[in-house]
Amino acid sequence: MVVRSFIVHHCSFVLPFGPSIRPSMALLPNRSLPNSDTDILSKPQPPQPPFTPAIPTDSHSQRPHHHTTTLPHHHSSTMAASNAVTVKVHFVDGEYENLQVTEDITAGQLRDLFAIKIGMRPADEAEMGPEFRGPECFSIWVCGDDVELELSDEDRPFEFMSGWKNLMRQYSNVLDEPWYRAKQAKRKKGKIKEPPCKIFFRTTALLAKPYERKFPSPGNPWHPAVVDTLWKQAHQWMLNAYYPEAKADDAVELAALYMQIKFGDYNPKLHKVNFVPMKKLIAPRLAKKKKDKEWFKLVQPKHAELAGKDKLICQLLYLQRVRQFKTHNATMFEAVYNYDRESMFEHPFESGVVLGVNADGLFMVDLLKMKYLYFYHWSQVKDWEFTQESFSCVLTESEPGEDGTYEDKTHVFFTYQGELLVELIEAALDDLDAEAERVERTAKAQQKEREKQKWDTIKRGNRRSQLEAAADDIPEL
Numbered sequence: 001m002v003v004r005s006f007i008v009h010h011c012s013f014v015l016p017f018g019p020s021i022r023p024s025m026a027l028l029p030n031r032s033l034p035n036s037d038t039d040i041l042s043k044p045q046p047p048q049p050p051f052t053p054a055i056p057t058d059s060h061s062q063r064p065h066h067h068t069t070t071l072p073h074h075h076s077s078t079m080a081a082s083n084a085v086t087v088k089v090h091f092v093d094g095e096y097e098n099l100q101v102t103e104d105i106t107a108g109q110l111r112d113l114f115a116i117k118i119g120m121r122p123a124d125e126a127e128m129g130p131e132f133r134g135p136e137c138f139s140i141w142v143c144g145d146d147v148e149l150e151l152s153d154e155d156r157p158f159e160f161m162s163g164w165k166n167l168m169r170q171y172s173n174v175l176d177e178p179w180y181r182a183k184q185a186k187r188k189k190g191k192i193k194e195p196p197c198k199i200f201f202r203t204t205a206l207l208a209k210p211y212e213r214k215f216p217s218p219g220n221p222w223h224p225a226v227v228d229t230l231w232k233q234a235h236q237w238m239l240n241a242y243y244p245e246a247k248a249d250d251a252v253e254l255a256a257l258y259m260q261i262k263f264g265d266y267n268p269k270l271h272k273v274n275f276v277p278m279k280k281l282i283a284p285r286l287a288k289k290k291k292d293k294e295w296f297k298l299v300q301p302k303h304a305e306l307a308g309k310d311k312l313i314c315q316l317l318y319l320q321r322v323r324q325f326k327t328h329n330a331t332m333f334e335a336v337y338n339y340d341r342e343s344m345f346e347h348p349f350e351s352g353v354v355l356g357v358n359a360d361g362l363f364m365v366d367l368l369k370m371k372y373l374y375f376y377h378w379s380q381v382k383d384w385e386f387t388q389e390s391f392s393c394v395l396t397e398s399e400p401g402e403d404g405t406y407e408d409k410t411h412v413f414f415t416y417q418g419e420l421l422v423e424l425i426e427a428a429l430d431d432l433d434a435e436a437e438r439v440e441r442t443a444k445a446q447q448k449e450r451e452k453q454k455w456d457t458i459k460r461g462n463r464r465s466q467l468e469a470a471a472d473d474i475p476e477l
Contacts (some may be wrong), residue, residue, distance in 0.1 A: 022378075028305050036199045087157075089114045089140075091229065092201045092236040107140040107202075108153025114140075114201050119225030139204045144197030145416075146174045146184075146334075150205050157199055164197045169278030171417050173334065202233060205331045206428050208359035209323055220451070226313055231261070231315040234322045242332060244372040248286060248298075250321065255281040256302035257293070257318045257424050260312050266304040285370045311328045326375050327363060330356040333421050335391065335413035353414065355391075357424045358429065362395070374398075378432055382408055384425055393425075 061270060083104060087109065090096040091253040097117055101110060115138065139150045142160045151157060160167070174180045186192045203212070215226055237243060238254055246254075257282055263271065273296045278287045282295060306314060322328055333355040353373070354365040362376040376395050383394040401407050415421070 018066065026267055029461070043449070046320070064104045072282060087199060091232050092200060097473065103158040105158070106153060107151035107155045108476055110157060111136075111138060111140045111201065112155070118229070137203060137207055138201055139213065141200040141202050142197050143200055144195075145172065145180065147171050147197075148331075150202075161197055168196075171420060173416050190293045201229070203230065203329060205357075205424060206359045206431055207329050208431075209328065212319075212323070212329065223274050225317070227312060231318055232253055234328075237328075239280070239283055241285050241370045242330065243283075243322060243327055244370045245325045245327070246283070248289070251282045251286045252295075252298045252302055253319060254298045256306060257314045257321075259299065259303045260306040260309060260314045261318070262373060265307045271300070271303065283370075284311075318469075326360065326372075327356050327365075328358065330358040330363070330424055331424060332356050333415060335415035338390075338414060339410040353413070355421065357428060358423065359428060362393070381425065381429075384422055386422050388389075389414060389416060391415055391418030391421050396458060451460070 012330055054074045083102070084100045087101055087110075088096045088153075097114065099110070099113055099117065101113070104115075115143065137141075140155075140157055142149050142151065142157055142164070144164060145168065149167070150437050151160065168175065172180075183192065187196065227321060235254070235258060238246065243250075259266070259271065260277065262276075275295055278295055281287075281299070287295065314393070335353055335355055337353050351370060352366075356363045356365065356417050361377040364382055365371065366371045366373055376398070380396040381393060382396060385392050390412060392402060392410060394410050396410050397409055399406075
C-alpha cells in the first residue's frame with residue numbers, strides 16, 4: 001500500500017458512539033431523499049417507481065470511472081479564515097483531546113497537530129528511511145449516526161461538519177428508521193446534547209497489516225503513542241463485533257490483556273465481578289452467551305498470569321492476537337442482500353449482512369448472528385457497479401463447482417452507500433497496482449545491482465590475472 005495524495009471518502013455503519021442498526025424495510029428501494037429535517041421527521045414520502053438493482057454487464061469496464069465524493073456545491077467553497085476555535089478530536093474509544101485551530105484548517109494539518117500532541121510527529125525520511133510511513137498512516141474522519149467519512153489531507157473538516165445534513169441525506173441508510181427520527185426530534189428539542197457528527201483520529205481505511213506491524217517498531221521515536229492508538233482502535237473494533245471470527249477463547253485472552261493494560265496486575269481485593277462492565281471487555285454477541293460471573297472466572301486467572309508485564313508489551317500482544325483475523329483494519333458497510341434473484345429455498349443466511357473492505361479483500365458477515373460468511377481476495381473481484389440505492393459485484397467463487405470450474409456469481413445489495421463502497425474498492429485496487437509497480441521497480445534495481453556487482457567481480461578478476469601474468473613475465477635477477 002502506498003500513500004495516496006487523495007484518500008477516498010467512505011463510510012461504515014457501527015459506530016463507537018451509536019447503535020448497531022440492522023437494515024430494515026427503510027433500506028429497501030422507494031425511499032425518497034428528504035429536503036429538510038422537517039421532511040425527515042414528519043413529511044410522508046410519495047411512492048416511487050419500482051426499483052431495478054444494478055447488475056454489471058459485459059459492456060461495463062472492469063475498472064469503472066473513479067467517483068469522487070464531494071460536499072454539496074454550496075459547501076464546497078473554501079471557508080474564510082476565522083478566529084481560533086476549540087475542537088474535540090476523538091479516539092474511537094470516546095477519549096478526546098482539545099485543540100485550538102481555525103475553521104479553515106485542513107484535515108492533514110489537523111492530523112499532524114493531533115499527532116504531535118499525543119506524542120507523534122511527522123516522519124523524517126533521513127531519520128526513518130524512504131519506505132517508512134509516519135502519522136500519514138492515520139487520517140481525520142468525520143463520523144455521525146450511521147455515516148463515517150475519511151477525509152483527504154486537502155479537505156476541510158469544518159466544511160464537512162457544516163454540510164453534514166446534506167451528506168446524511170445522500171448516504172444514510174437510517175433516515176426512515178423510527179429510532180433515528182426519534183433521535184432527531186430530541187435533538188431539535190435540545191434533549192440530546194451530542195452533536196450530529198464528531199471528528200476522529202483513526203488509521204487510514206486501507207492500512208495493510210505489514211505496514212501496521214512496521215510502523216510501531218521499537219526504532220520508531222513515537223513507539224508508545226502509535227501502539228496505544230492502534231490498540232484503542234483494535235479493542236473498540238472487538239467490542240463492535242468487527243472480528244466475527246473471534247471465539248470465546250480469543251475474547252477471554254483479549255479481556256485479560258485489557259485488564260492488565262488499564263489496571264495493572266491482578267488484585268483480588270479490587271478486581272472483582274463487575275469491577276469493569278462486561279460490555280467494556282467482551283463483544284455483546286459473545287458476552288450474552290455466559291453470565292458475568294462465568295466470564296469473570298475465565299478472565300481472572302488469565303489476568304493473574306500477566307502479572308509483571310507492562311502496558312506496552314500487553315498492547316503489542318493484543319494487536320498480535322487480532323491481526324490473525326481476516327477482518328482486521330476493515331471498513332464495514334451494512335446492507336440488505338437481494339434474494340429476489342434466487343430461489344426462495346436457497347437462503348443460507350439472513351438478508352441483513354455486513355460488507356467489509358480492507359487491504360486484503362472483500363468479505364461478507366451475517367449481521368444477525370455476526371457469523372463470518374465469505375471472503376474474496378481482490379483477484380476474485382471481477383466487476384462492480386452502484387446506483388443511488390444499491391451495490392452489485394461479480395465475484396469468482398472460492399470453491400470449484402461440480403464441473404471443476406470456478407463460477408462467477410453476481411451479488412446485489414440494497415444500500416445508499418454503494419458509491420462510497422465502490423470508491424474504497426477502487427482505491428484498494430489502485431494500492432495493489434502501485435504496490436506491484438513498487439515491487440517490480442525494486443526487483444529491477446536489485447537485479448541491476450547484482451549485475452553490476454557481477455561485472456565488478458569479473459573486472460577485478462581480470463585485473464588480478466593481468467597483474468599475475470605481468471609478474472610472471474618479470475625476469476629473475
